Amino acid sequence: MRCKTLNAAAVVLMMLSAGCSTFEKVVYRPDINQGNYLTPTDVAKIQKGMTQQQVAYTLGTPMLQDPFGTQTWFYVFRQQPGHEGITQQTLTLTFNSAGVLTDIQNEPELTK
Numbered sequence: 507m508r509c510k511t512l513n514a515a516a517v518v519l520m521m522l523s524a525g526c527s528t529f530e531k532v533v534y535r536p537d538i539n540q541g542n543y544l545t546p547t548d549v550a551k552i553q554k555g556m557t558q559q560q561v562a563y564t565l566g567t568p569m570l571q572d573p574f575g576t577q578t579w580f581y582v583f584r585q586q587p588g589h590e591g592i593t594q595q596t597l598t599l600t601f602n603s604a605g606v607l608t609d610i611q612n613e614p615e616l617t618k
Contacts, residue, residue: 535588541569542581544597549612558605568599577601 544565551564561579562568568579581597600609 537588538586539583540585541583542566542597543583544581544595549597552599552607552610554607554610556607558601558607561599561607565597577603577605 542565548565552561556564558577558579565581569582570580572578572580577600579599579601581599582594583596584592584594586592596611596613598609598611598613599607600611602608
């Protein structure tokens, strides 16, 4: 009789721990940050009319540049905290053929 109770308890314990969804917060997951980390004060320094050199000096090199000849720079920052959802911020800068900044798109908006 005692052996049956022990087996039943072991089966119940295995069933409860098989999904491990209740233990998800106990397992350590590191924060994963990728890309260009930009603060709102850094983005506020960028203005239309700046040259590519001035922008690169202020923000650093972009993560991506458009390979098809248009002068578009992408500053992308992707953050995945341990047990939370993924957030991504993208700053897209467009330059004209002379290398002067003509358009700034900041999605989602970096606020102070």
